[in-house]
Amino acid sequence: MTNPVKIWRGQKGMANLIGQKGKIISWTFIRVPPAGFESQAPYPVALVKLEDGKTIIAQMADYIEKDLRPGRKVVAIIRRTIQPESDGVISYGIKVRPA
Amino acid sequence: MNVFVIGAAATKFGELWGSSPEDLAREAFENAVKDSGLGKKNIEALFVSNVFFGILGGQVHLGALFAEEFGLTDIPAFHIEGACASGGLAVHAAVNSVLSGRYKTVAVLGVEKMTDYKPEIVPGALMGSGSDEERASGATLPGLYAILARAYMRRYKVMEKELASVSVKNHFHASLNPNAQFHNILTIASVMKSPLVADPLRLLECAPVSDGAAALVITSARPGGVEIIASEVATDSLGLAQRESLTELKAAQIAAHKAYKGSGFGPEDVDVAEVHDCFSIAEIIALEDLGFFAKGEGARAILKGQVTLGSSKHLIVNASGGLKGGGHPVGATGVKQIVEITDQLKGRAEAHQAKGAKIGLAQNVGGSGATAVIHILKKQ
Numbered sequence: 054m055t056n057p058v059k060i061w062r063g064q065k066g067m068a069n070l071i072g073q074k075g076k077i078i079s080w081t082f083i084r085v086p087p088a089g090f091e092s093q094a095p096y097p098v099a100l101v102k103l104e105d106g107k108t109i110i111a112q113m114a115d116y117i118e119k120d121l122r123p124g125r126k127v128v129a130i131i132r133r134t135i136q137p138e139s140d141g142v143i144s145y146g147i148k149v150r151p152a
Numbered sequence: 153m154n155v156f157v158i159g160a161a162a163t164k165f166g167e168l169w170g171s172s173p174e175d176l177a178r179e180a181f182e183n184a185v186k187d188s189g190l191g192k193k194n195i196e197a198l199f200v201s202n203v204f205f206g207i208l209g210g211q212v213h214l215g216a217l218f219a220e221e222f223g224l225t226d227i228p229a230f231h232i233e234g235a236c237a238s239g240g241l242a243v244h245a246a247v248n249s250v251l252s253g254r255y256k257t258v259a260v261l262g263v264e265k266m267t268d269y270k271p272e273i274v275p276g277a278l279m280g281s282g283s284d285e286e287r288a289s290g291a292t293l294p295g296l297y298a299i300l301a302r303a304y305m306r307r308y309k310v311m312e313k314e315l316a317s318v319s320v321k322n323h324f325h326a327s328l329n330p331n332a333q334f335h336n337i338l339t340i341a342s343v344m345k346s347p348l349v350a351d352p353l354r355l356l357e358c359a360p361v362s363d364g365a366a367a368l369v370i371t372s373a374r375p376g377g378v379e380i381i382a383s384e385v386a387t388d389s390l391g392l393a394q395r396e397s398l399t400e401l402k403a404a405q406i407a408a409h410k411a412y413k414g415s416g417f418g419p420e421d422v423d424v425a426e427v428h429d430c431f432s433i434a435e436i437i438a439l440e441d442l443g444f445f446a447k448g449e450g451a452r453a454i455l456k457g458q459v460t461l462g463s464s465k466h467l468i469v470n471a472s473g474g475l476k477g478g479g480h481p482v483g484a485t486g487v488k489q490i491v492e493i494t495d496q497l498k499g500r501a502e503a504h505q506a507k508g509a510k511i512g513l514a515q516n517v518g519g520s521g522a523t524a525v526i527h528i529l530k531k532q
Contacts, residue, residue, distance in 0.1 A: 063284075079306075079398055081298035082351040083290060087276035090290040098291045100299055100393055108393040110299075112289045123306065134288050146288040 055135075055142040070129045070147050075103035077125045080113070089135040097121055101149055103129070115150040128152040155250050157529065158377045159188025159259075159369030160494040162487075165479030166333040168363040173205060173265040174221050176365035180484075181222050181261055184367035192222070195369070196255040198229040201242035201262040202483035208269045208277055218261055235281030236430060237518030238262070239366070239486020240385070240525025246370050247383040256373040262487030263365040274361055278482075281519035283391030294358050294431060296392055296520040298350035301433035303398035305352065308448035310436075312352060316343035317455040318432040319356050319476050325461060326473025328504040333362055333479030357432035362479035366488035375532065378497045378512075382411035382528035390522045401521035404441040408515070411526040412443070419443035422528075423466055423509040424496045426489035428517040429474040438515055439469065442526075461504060468506040471496060486516035490527060497531040 080099035083090070090096075097113040099121075113120070114132055127149040134146035161183030163176050171179075185192055198219050206212040215229030232242040239262040246260045266274060278293045279286065286296065304310060319338055326332035338356060346356040370380070386406035389395055396402060412418050419442055427442070429435035439450035439459070444467060453459060459469035472478045472492040475485060493512035495501045509531070516525040 079299045079303040081291075081295045081302065081353075082348070083292055083295045084347070084351075085275065085292065085294070085349050086290055087279055087287075087292055088272045089276070091272070093290065096290060098289050098295055098299070100398070110283075110286055110289050110291060110391065110393045134290070144288075147285075148289075 055138055055140060055144055057142055060144060067131065067147055070109065071131055073103045073105065073129045074152050075101040075127055077123055077127060078102050078108065079123060080121055092136060099149060101127055109147065111147050111149045113150065114148045120151045126152040153251055153253070153372050154375065155247050155370060155372055155380045156375060156377050157368055157380060157490065157494045158190070158371050158374060159184040160491040161187055162331060162366035162491045163364050164331045165362045165364035165481055167267045169267065171363065173263050176265065176363060177218055177261055177263045178221060180365035180367035181259065184259065184369050188369040190257065190369065192224065194257045195224060195227065195259045197227055197249055197258040198224055199242040199246045199258065199260045200229065200231045201238040201487060202231065202264060203233060203235060203238055204264060204266060204277060204482070207280060208273065234523045235518035236428070236482045237486060237516045237523040237525050238483045239488065240514065240516030240527065241486070241523070243368065243487060243490055243527060244383045244385050244525055247380055250370055250372045257369065257371040260368040260370065260487055261365065262484035264481035264483040265363050266361045266481060267363050271361070285393065286391050292350060293520065294353050295350040297431040297433055298353045299392060300398050300437065301352055304433060304437065307399050310451045312344055313340050314451035314455045315357060315432040315436070316340045318429060318435045319343050321454060321460050322429060322470050322474040322477040325471050325504055326477025328461070329473050329478065332473040332477055333360055334473070334477050353431055359430045359475035359480035362481040364479055364481035364484045364488070366484045366491045368487060368490055377532060378494045379530045379532055380527060381530045382415040382526065384410040384414065384526045386524050388522050390519065392520050400437060400441055401517065401524060403521055403524035404438065404515060404517060407524045407526040408442050411528050415528045417511055417528060421511045422513045423468070424471055424493060424506045424512045425467065425469050425515065426472060426474065426492050427469060427515045429470060429476050430480060434517065435470065435474065442513065442515060461506060471501065471504045471506050486525060489514035489516060493529050497529060
């Protein structure tokens with residue numbers, strides 16, 4: 054079950070990341086997704102080094118194939134993540150898109 | 153004080169629809185006790201390794217569950233969990249308990265029943281070993297190792313065929329091991345034609361979903377059998393994003409360094425190694441982290457057959473078939489590695505025996521490298 058309190062606690066960290074720019078270090082393309090991500094698969098997941106020095110892992114959105122390369126500049130955005138369960142809570146999280 | 157493995161046994165690994173976790177555990181435990189030549193009454197504590205029974209099967213309290221199953225209800229029993237490194241951690245805890253002098257003889261059980269759960273549930277449960285951020289990204293364990301693989305291939309100019317050669321070797325070894333999950337021979341072409349799971353990793357580069365159990369009897373009371381001369385654990389960040397390097401597992405390097413230093417043996421002394429090849433790239437990085445090959449050279453050594461049974465070089469890697477060919481019931485894996493090394497050092501591995509093996513090493517990894525356990529064993 055999605056836990057709204059846990060999502061609420063995570064808001065601050067998420068807010069600090071939105072809009073931060075960075076570069077792809079390495080990436081993969083998930084073809085066999087975990088439960089809750091079936092409707093989005095296949096999708097890329099990238100390790101991104103942000104300009105502030107922190108590294109994050111995030112799904113990539115709004116990409117075309119040639120964006121999937123080390124060094125590609127990306128920006129952190131907020132998007133829906135895992136499919137809502139029967140409780141109806143919509144989970145949002147950080148993804149990246151080409152900058 | 154010296155610690156010895158005097159009893160070791162594993163069940164067959166595979167899709168064992170007819171067996172419950174209790175059936176698998178009982179078979180492994182009873183055979184390990186029989187192998188020890190001791191009676192059950194000599195066992196003073198039980199260490200249980202398992203990952204999924206709680207989160208998928210709704211059953212926790214596994215120490216008591218398996219103690220009852222084995223008719224050992226009076227003794228202390230513990231459940232140890234560290235993702236895919238649970239087995240190695242349970243052995244480490246058992247060894248420490250004997251070294252402390254508190255117990256003379258203890259048993260370790262590793263057991264996992266994965267085929268009771270839907271295939272789409274298992275990848276999500278495996279991600280229980282990663283970070284919150286990784287789960288929110290929709291990453292899978294193959295995906296995390298794929299990120300390592302891509303970084304490694306780019307840095308060391310390694311080709312897909314070199315990655316594929318890990319599975320070819322390990323299926324060849326598995327074909328010689330009756331307890332292994334797979335007995336089919338692979339070729340580099342067949343691995344490279346298998347579907348992509350998480351680019352660049354393909355289906356035949358991923359360890360399977362498996363059922364199985366393994367058990368050990370460990371003692372300080374009676375020299376003999378095989379001696380555990382090093383047992384070391386190290387940890388790193390849960391998530392890949394916080395790691396210093398994407399082309400090595402620091403926890404494995406630290407644990408290996410301590411194990412070599414403590415035992416007085418080095419990588420050049422190891423005759424047989426069971427390493428954690430959950431994915432092809434994992435074995436390549438392991439061979440380098442353990443000091444068997446220089447950085448960037450592990451893949452080529454495997455492709456050239458240097459660590460395959462029958463090689464003229466002295467080190468054989470994953471003679472059992474490893475996780476890829478032998479099967480990977482996650483909680484059982486780290487215990488089975490010690491069973492395999494014990495069989496190799498006792499010269500009873502039959503068709504997959506590495507000739508004249510005297511020193512063996514086991515490397516067990518949890519998640520994408522957050523926990524690493526190294527054991528070194530020596531023939532008496």
